[in-house]
Amino acid sequence: MGSVVVVGSQWGDEGKGKIVDWLSERAEVIVRYQGGHNAGHTLVIDGVTYKLSLLPSGVVRPGKLSIIGNGVVLDPRAFLTEVDAMRAKGVEISPATLKIAENVPLILSVHRELDQLREAASGAAAIGTTGRGIGPTYEDKVGRRAVRLADLNDRETIDGRIDRLLAHHNALRVGFGAEPVSAETIREELEAARPVLEYADPTWRTLREARNAGRNILFEGAQGAMLDIDHGTFPFVTSSNTVAGSAAAGSGVGPSSLDRTLGITKAYTTRVGNGPFPTEQKNEIGQLLGERGAEFGTVTGRKRRCGWFDAVMVRQAVQTGGIDRLALTKLDVLDGLDELKICVAYDVDGERMDRLPVETARQSRVQPVYETIKGWSASTRGARSWGELPAEAVKYVRHVEELVGAPVAMLSTSPERDDTILVEDPFHI
Structure with missing residues (x-):
């Protein structure tokens, strides 16, 4: 177990x-x-x-x-x-x-609309949310005005929740130039949500x-x-x-x-939306990784930004998340590249750093310090054992393990579920 x-x-x-x-x-x-x-x-x-x-x-x-x-x-x-x-x-x-x-909080139309109003008003400073109302709902949860699933059982509670919710949201909507929402609109929306109660x-x-x-x-x-x-x-x-x-x-x-934590880690790096990305490649390498890796969001369809593997970032994630083992994915996307780069440190205003600075402005000025290693010409796609991998690919994986401070328990070599090299079963480590 x-x-x-x-x-x-x-x-x-x-x-x-x-x-x-x-x-x-x-x-x-x-x-x-x-x-x-x-x-x-x-x-x-x-x-x-x-x-x-x-x-x-x-x-x-x-x-x-x-x-x-x-x-x-x-x-x-x-x-x-x-x-x-x-x-x-x-x-x-x-x-x-x-x-x-x-006790799960419910996302309502006012949350989706507020999300979209904020992003539209932010212009170039937009965060790049999906506009689905997730952030505003978490805000209402922390603000103790969210409607939770079990509240649908109690109409008296619902009325109080709606009043508190709209006192907050309608003031914001007016500020954004949008029409206020009526309590009846939210009440009808919650009535339509009642089938969820059976779960x-x-x-x-x-x-x-x-x-x-x-x-x-x-x-x-x-x-x-x-x-x-x-x-x-x-x-x-x-x-x-x-x-x-x-x-x-x-x-x-x-x-x-919680017995153990498995960190899913791509053999290169991608990001959707805005924000710092030290190893991003706005060139033919980035385009190649995106095309080979089919880097488009499942939910949004947005094109992902692509770049070299960032060992500094993953090492920080290993430490803050208590990651015990890695599952390394999309190794096959790197097939055929003569050389590969791995970010092993950051340069921030002339200072070498082994972590991502917390200040937003400094994050935007991070320059990657790369280590270049030899790539491989043979295909790793579909490999299901270490013996099927080119020697250079094995070296790449081992070097990643060393740099981030966590061993690889699983290695994915294609989108097919059985094209996986299992080193350790996470349930039985």
């Missing part, structure tokens, strides 16, 4: 979908513990493609229990749409197979029972460590804690229930 937390060690888009799917086949309970429907991943099972953004990966596999934890913010409309889409593909989803924390559950207790029964539990995060609200490239970050420690608070289990 074991509990494994899966986190991205970069800026998201590290290829978590395939790795999480591989792990969810071995887990019995799969938990989403933060974020919303702003992050997505693609699973391909028996030739069928599933694009998930809110639902845990376990929903596509029979016999698994999937849980959406209290650390998630949930858009009822998006949830019901995604459930319908999965059912259309033959996936069985019911309250017996999927449970939602009864409501005290998931913290369900997880405790699963743990006591010796079931393998997979805690699935969204985005990546450098988008963490505290430890990322603030303010160009998401609105929740993406590091592994969030798995405990975001699902209602104690830290001792």
Whole structure:
């Protein structure tokens, strides 16, 4: 029995979908513990493609229990749409197979609209959010004015929540030149969300029972460590804690229930949206990586910025996230390059640094210090053992391990789930 937390060690888009799917086949309970429907991943099972953004990966596999934890913010409309889409593909989803924390905050239209109003008003200073209302909902959660799923059971509570919510949002809307929203509009929206109630559950207790029964539990995060609200490239970050420690608070289990953390790490670096990116390659290398790696967002379709592997950033993510092992993905994208560069330090205004400075202005002035190593001409695509890899590719992987301070437990060599070199099973380390 074991509990494994899966986190991205970069800026998201590290290829978590395939790795999480591989792990969810071995887990019995799969938990989403933060974020919303702003992050997505693609699973391909028996030739069928599933694009998930809110639902845990376990929903596509029979016999698994999937849980959406209290650390998630949930858009009822998006949830019901995604459930319908999965059912259309033959996936069985019911309250017996999927449970939602009864205290999960709900994303409403006012949150989506505020998100979009802010981004439009920010112009060139826009953060680059997906406009899905995730940030404003987290704000309302912290501001103690959010509507939570269980509130739908109590109309008196709902009326008070709506009044408090609109006192805040309508003042902001007027400031942005938008029309105020009526209480009746929100009341109708919440009434339409009532079908979600059948999935409501005290998931913290369900997880405790699963743990006591010796079931393998997979805690699935969204985005990546450098988008963490505290430890990322603030303010160009998401609105929740993406590091592994969030798995405990975001699902209602104690830290001792998290046995190990697997950091999903791309063999190069990508980023969507605005913000610092020290190793970005605005040249033919960046274009090549983007084309080979099909670097477009699952949810937004936005083109990702691409660059060389940043060992400084991943090492920092390993340390702040308590990452025990790495799952290195997309190694095959580097095939055929004569030489590869790895960022081993930063130069900031003439000062050599082994971490990302916290000041936003200094982050924008970071210059990468590169180490150049020999590439490989042979293909790694589809390799399923170390013996099938070119010697230079093995050296690259070993050097990454040394630089970031964590060993590789899994190595992905193509989007196909079975094209994986397993060094250690994360559930049985």
